[in-house]
Amino acid sequence: MADVKEIEVVVAHRERATLRVGDVFLKIDADQTRTDAEVEAMAMAPIPTPEILWRKPPVLALAALPGTALGRLGEPSTASSAAWAAAGAAVRTLHDAPLPPWPGRSLDEIASELDGECEWLVSNGVLPTDVVTRNRRVAEAALRPWTPVFTHGDLQVTHVFVDGDDVTGVIDWSEASRGDALFDLATLTLGHEERLGDVLAGYGTDVDLDVIRAWWSLRSLRTARWLIEHGFDPEPELAVLRSRR
Structure with missing residues (x-):
């Protein structure tokens, strides 16, 4: 640590940095319940996670994973x-x-939030009504009962680290919970549809592709406002929404 020449701000907004x-x-x-969940989830996860170096609330220190996102x-x-298969x-x-x-x-919570986000996107002119309506219709396929599994909850492609063909670890576990397996798969492949076949080859079981597509739309509809309000570029998610047919 004594040789460190600079500090890199990876992400920073009102809730966390x-x-x-x-x-x-x-x-x-700012919310230690999220950190509590992250620490417990990493301890339970049967896949590689970052080493916890120390914790002094509100700070959690983690060792960097080898490899790249x-x-x-x-x-x-x-x-x-x-x-990708790995x-x-x-x-x-x-x-x-x-x-x-x-x-x-819960399913009801997700559906209610989705309706509110769709209304916000239209009323604030973020996307044309027809784009929002089309994606809301696609998203409907995800709003069905599912058998809960241990989900990461925010399995963005940047949260999975690889070295060559091997996964070296997965980061950012604060959203881990019981959830829909297809939500994790959809989050991982959001914006990388051409890689879905590779991921499913490694996953090793048949899935409903319509539900994967539904989660692509649903996640993008749900996150666009948060990104805008916290100073992030929502264009990748908006591009996903515009591409839906």
């Missing part, structure tokens, strides 16, 4: 097909694990 100092990530969260939303991924296999291992003790969001 993550700083990188050398090979250490410092996560600062599987990809980035809005950019082509240079990772191999084998790496990510799918890791997700399957997680989904086969015992459930965490805390519940996830």
Whole structure:
């Protein structure tokens, strides 16, 4: 640490911030229940996670994972097909694990939030009404009962690290809970539809592709306002919504 020449702000907004100092990530969260969930989820997860170096609320210190992120939303991924398949296999291992003790969001909560976000997107002129209506209709397929599994809950492509063809770890577990397996798969492949086949090859079981597509629309509809209000670029998610037919 003494040789560190600069501090990198990885992400920062009103709720949380993550700083990188050398090979250490410092996560600062105003809501310690999220950090509690993250620490417990990492302890339970049967796949590689960052090493916890220390915790002094509101700060959680984690060791950096080896390798690089599987990809980035809005950019082509240079990772191999084998790496994407390995990510799918890791997700399957997680989904086969015992459930965490805390519940996830209910179907009614998700549907209610979705309706509110669709209304906001239209009333604020973020997207044309027909784009929102089309995606709301596609999203309906995700709003069905599911058998809960241990889900990561925010399995963005940037949260999966690989070295060559191997997964070295998964980060950011604060949204982990009981949830829909297909939500994790959809989040991982959001904006990388061409990689879905590789992920499912590693996942090793048939899934309903219409539900995957529904979660692509639903997640993008739900997150656009949050991104805008917290100073992030929503264009990758908006591009996903515009591409739906």
